[in-house]
Amino acid sequence: MTAPAIELKGISKAFGPVQANKDISISVQPGTIHGIIGENGAGKSTLMSILYGFYKADAGEIFIKGQKTPIPDSQAAISAGIGMVFQHFKLVENFTVLENIILGAEDGAMLNTSLGNARRELKHLADEYGLNVDPDAVIENLSVGHQQRVEILKALYRKAEILILDEPTGVLTPAEADQLFRILDRLREEGKTIILITHKLREIMEYTDTVSVMRRGQMTATVKTKETSPEELAELMVGRKVLLRVDKKPAEPGVTILDVQGLRVVDDAGVERVKGIDLNVRAGEIVGIAGVAGNGQSELLEVLGGYAEGTGTILVNGEPIPLSGHGADGQARRATGVSHVPEDRQREGLIMEFSAWENTVFGYHLEPEIQNGVLMDNKAIYEDAEAKMERFDVRPPDPKLAAKNFSGGNQQKIVLAREIERNPDLLLIGQPTRGVDIGAIEFIHQQIVNLRDQGKAILLVSVELDEIMSLSDRIAVMFDGHIMGERDPAHTNEKELGLLMAGITDTSAVAGNGGNDTTEQEVHADG
Structure with missing residues (x-):
């Protein structure tokens, strides 16, 4: 029999009184995508950080391809053929792609030689795995999806045969996530071993071969993906049955709480990000803003929350609020009954x-x-x-x-x-469940619905289309700073919303009476 690509035996790790990992054993077969799931704080990232040499286990052994392999640091992990792409990327933002690729892996003192060799190898890797990225682009000018490609290229450049990805889609748009999994499929076909840490059950069910479940620092189960279900995995993660859909009664909208008229926002570079939009949110309803990241949703939230300035008119409870100058900050917004959960928590x-x-x-x-x-x-x-x-x-x-x-x-x-x-009278909430586990998603969604049922107005921005469709009472779609249209979640589907998100307003061919191509379970499986 082929030896496992990775085998961990009896791994334990404590941080003071907190037992992060307790006697964990796991075996990962070569040429597979192996998912690891669990609630936040279950110990997933700690376990993988031990495998990558960031932490040293208090007890236990690591075997790579059947050989006992001490991994005291990350250099030892890289030498053993292990690469890791962290949730928060480890890139130097003012360096180019090429400079980041060779950083720490230079051929010698002559950087020109290292850069030339790296450029040739980078082209080979890009062609082989579909990881196309401009080697001379500066990291800070790249999208998050392309920055992630650079992290994968870094690992492959260092000859990684085992690739660990920690919550890789937490900061990606749906289109970027689809592209990532196409790349991972290609890597698997080439014999690479992938360990995927994620809280999204849909990703686990669609893309992994095997899945291991962790809870409170221990391994509770390892199963073949095709032999399990989202409900079973959720219960194994949380220790109880979890509702994989938003349970809410029909909205009963009241008076208008938020009224936006002709709002325009220009960024520091002089680019108009929000282009004269009109929008309202009433008491007792959730209005979701759908759209691919970068189409004005973030700037809309920032102005409403007092983080940025704009022009136009915004009324809260019928009273105009300043959009610039004195009284246009977050403190003043809170005084008017506005609470704000920003998109970037850190x-x-x-x-x-x-x-x-x-x-x-x-x-x-x-x-x-x-x-x-x-x-x-x-x-x-x-x-x-x-x-x-x-x-x-x-x-x-x-x-x-x-x-x-x-x-x-x-x-x-x-x-x-x-x-x-x-x-609050009005809750502005951006990406409410980004990086949050399945049990917490259920709780957070219920808190948002409870606020709505108490007669509060909620404006929700999320790149998770499933989340928008399951939580919202009305959906407004943004593209290039405009609102392309509004839809009732019960009378639309993902294809129609996807066309609007791409700037196509003629959606008659795909519009339907809630006719999603996916089942309700699939729609809500990742929150």
Whole structure:
């Protein structure tokens, strides 16, 4: 029999009192795509970081192609034929693609020779695997999808036979994700072994050969993908049955809470990103904004949330709010009853070096109820943070821990807890479940629906079309800064929305009465 490409035996790892991995054993066959799933904090990334040499296991052994292989650091992992593409890329943004490819793998002191050899090898890899990218492009000028290709090329340039990808589609558009999986299929056909860490059950069911499930630091099951189901995997992940669809009653819209008229937004480079759009959101409804990233949705949220300036008219509860100058910041927006969950939790939603309890009050720190004379009532804030973290199941439930030490999904829960529990009239929410596990997705979606049922207005932006269709009561589609049209989720389908997202307004040939080509289970399987 062929030896496993990777075999881990009895791997354990603790960080102080937290047992991240406990006696884990796993075997990955060569030439396969092996999925690893689990809730945030289940220990998936820790396990793979041990395999890649970022962490040293407290106990256990690693075997590569049947040979016991100590991996004390990442250089040893690379020498063993292992490459890893992290959720947050490890690229030097002001270097070119070519410079990033050879960084740390130069042929010698003469960089011109290294660059020339790398250019030839890069062309060969690009042709072989469909990883086309301009070798002279500067990283900061590339889309996220192309930056990810550079990370894969880096690993292949270093002769990786085993490729680990940690939540690879968390920052990709649907089209970029499709292209990524075409590339992974090609790599598998060429005999490479792929380990895919993801929380998206649809990706697991469609693209993997085998899947291992982790829960609270332990391996609970390894099964052949074709012999399992999304429901079974979700239950194995969470330890209970999980509803793989949004359970909500029909909306009962009330008065208009948000009224946008002729909004225009010009970015710092002088490019008009939002081009005179009109939009409204009523009490008791969720309006979803669908579209490929980069078509004005982010700028719309930024202006509404007070992060950027624009021109036009915005009314909240019938009152105009400033779009520039004094009173146009996020603090002023909150005073009008607007809460904002930004798209980028790390740059805009949290201060990563600060503790969780401090982050639960940012933006609301001047409110009278948390003041104690001239100072803030830190004891009350801390106790409130403890309660929020318990209700939102933030792991670990330690308010003193810095935000940077939580997983991405738990960072998201901290932001959501802060904004949702402020009882806003209008909730602006961008990418609510990006990088969040299946159990937390169910919880977050229910919190959003609960707000709607309490008569709150919600504007939702998400690149996950499934999420838009399952949560929204109305869907507006953006393309190139314009709203191409509005649709009722019950009377549209993914093909019609996809055409609108591409700027095609004649959708009569594919419009239907909720006639998706996928089943309801498939539509909601990844949240």
